[in-house]
């Protein structure tokens with residue numbers, strides 16, 4: 165890698181002035197005195213280093229992405245007068261977390277996006293140190309209101325609101341923050357440095373209600389606040405939900421799902437035909453989990469179903485790079501849509517072992533900008549292709565025990581050239597190439613069929629969680645029934661590849677256990693990348709001998725939906741050779757039991773308008 169300053173595209177003098185200015189602003193505003201308490205990796209010396217040359221190779225073609233710089237959580241998704249709005253946490257000045265504003269994009273189809281000016285940015289005493297995550301609520305008269313977390317000069321976290329400045333502007337370009345903010349200030353018994361991310365409000369029993377993430381020591385807490393007029397809010401005495409040993413809850417999302425069918429339902433809906441879902445994002449693990457349960461709107465109590473794990477090992481919307489997700493009800497199409505940040509942050513422990521700690525532990529004072537920033541920046545910036553996952557329609561599985569999601573139908577408008585395979589038998593060790601599409605940017609749907617369930621390997625419950633099994637039993641470790649699946653972003657010699665595959669086991673109780681893995685470990689051989697093997701179990705009946713997989717491949721994203729969207733895994737990968745036309749796609753089987761690719765359809769995917777110019 166070229167570590168010279170020139171390759172940053174940043175003239176030295178301009179860099180020096182920009183850095184000095186940024187450091188001065190950060191010193192004055194106290195950034196170095198009070199640490200930010202969301203565990204995004206903090207690189208003060210890089211927060212204002214603008215990227216002039218964006219590496220194209222790993223940029224996505226159809227995932228939501230700004231033209232450059234850092235992005236994190238999706239904020240306030242909503243539909244207003246037929247136009248979709250997505251706000252997101254964004255650093256307009258650099259490619260690492262910092263200087264966060266609410267960037268704003270609009271779309272008519274959830275696929276093609278146009279960038280507008282940032283909607284909310286630090287400017288008032290109640291948000292001068294940051295405009296952090298939040299949600300949009302559409303009031304009964306159709307007006308949208310944003311609830312977001314602001315940080316004041318002392319980094320106290322509080323909840324504010326913003327409203328459109330001009331309701332006649334269909335794009336709602338400008339937002340104002342009335343002077344009666346903050347709406348909710350943390351009381352003395354609340355942890356003021358962990359009090360954030362208000363959810364979309366819902367209305368029941370004569371009150372508006374919203375939930376906010378927090379913690380007390382290591383106990384995760386979701387607080388509920390109520391208001392009659394959306395202006396004066398009071399905390400409900402009991403925590404809405406609290407779980408020991410989870411660490412901080414971020415970005416809580418609370419919403420109803422219909423007991424039957426795939427339609428969505430308004431966030432305020434209650435009644436016999438609905439269940440409720442509470443999702444929290446775990447600051448410590450950078451993963452999320454959710455429970456399904458019963459909500460009593462009169463007592464404002466939420467009781468998760470007893471059969472579900474309520475903690476780090478709980479059900480996940482996505483078992484890969486996916487964080488700070490948020491849903492909204494798309495009233496025009498009657499569906500609930502899920503957005504997630506395809507993050508690359510990982511735990512502190514992993515940071516230490518994967519060798520990036522050298523970058524993180526440098527302080528700005530000891531940092532020799534001109535001798536070190538380029539290496540640090542460039543090695544980091546290979547990971548600067550942050551994006552949001554494809555928006556997904558979400559509903560409750562027919563068994564009522566988990567959620568199911570599927571890419572919004574509109575994404576299919578990007579499908580181009582199509583190829584198909586039918587009834588291709590793959591014996592142990594065989595693979596077949598899917599030729600005739602752009603394998604680096606593709607949509608693949610495949611149904612695998614198998615007739616001999618007796619070859620399923622014995623399942624040992626001591627193996628631990630799914631991702632650990634995926635790490636131990638790779639795509640190349642021979643098995644009985646599986647591993648079989650797709651080799652994505654592969655070089656022709658399999659030097660680089662990202663396999664997405666199933667393995668089927670049999671437990672002592674004779675039940676089959678299905679594992680879906682997405683393994684980034686051989687996606688590239690660059691030394692300093694975070695390349696985990698992700699995995700999730702798939703709760704599906706395979707007695708009919710079939711398993712389906714859909715994978716959206718987008719240069720540096722491999723987003724997979726197992727068994728019709730029951731288990732989803734997003735991997736971020738950075739191949740060095742399996743890029744553009746050098747990327748290949750294969751179906752493979754490394755199990756002793758033959759499997760059949762009953763039907764595989766694959767499409768080249770066109771580029772979407774991803775905030776680069778574009779009209780809507």
Ligand code: DQQ
Nearest residue numbers: 202253296297360414488
């Ligand atoms: N990111 C925001 C916080 C939120 C965290 C800050 C989650 O509001 O808790 O950028 O990624």
